[in-house]
Amino acid sequence: MPVAIITGASKGLGRALGAALAERGWDLVLDARTAGALKEAAAELSAYGTRVEALVGDVTDAGHRAELVAAARGLGGVDLLVNNASALGAEPLVRLEGLPLEGLRRALEVNVVAPLGLVQEALPLLRASGVGAVIDVxxxxxxxxxxxxxxxxxxKAALDQLSAVLAVEEPGLRVWAVDPGDMATDLYAAAVPDDDDPRPTPAGVVPAFLRLLDERPASGRYGAPSLLEGR
Incomplete structure (x- = not known):
């Protein structure tokens, strides 16, 4: 069975994508910082009959990243790495004049440094897969x-650039930076708590990610709305 590592998998897009892959028979390595929510997600996804390894930790921790890849190796390898875990830098979001620099450092560590570190850790297994793919949210x-x-x-702009360069350096892989659009998630609610406009659910966006896996288009940057519309 194919194996995927998904970070930030206890809720939102990570959990919804995990459920879709589990339904297709994928084995999963899930990451999140909150033990209770991750345990619940793992139990839900295990019900599909797939193997699920759930590891509590912070993706900015190199030791935790190594544990995620080791768990995937134990399941047979890494066919897909989904860098989904994200940090806003400030909750709610603020203008640059008031952005705490420590918050910016946290966003860069979670959204840029950690994904690259996880790619570096998983790269030998991704190459060996033959169909290795990286999705950077x-x-x-x-x-x-x-x-x-x-x-x-x-x-996220820095993450896009890392994705683009990785695609050039690793032509045997598919590397997709995917903009899922605004979704009804805890992250979005924390970013803009006063926004009452209805947003798509993460489950409604997941088919865009599945289309990438099914059709394996060229590496690049994709928007979920365009993928869902079939363009």
């Missing part, structure tokens, strides 16, 4: 200038 804030989204957007 991005944001439209990486490409557009939105007030208060500067720190988070800068970190």
């Amino acid at each position: 991005s944001s439209d804030a990486a490409a557009e200038a939105y007030g208060t989204w500067g720190g988070y957007g800068a970190s």
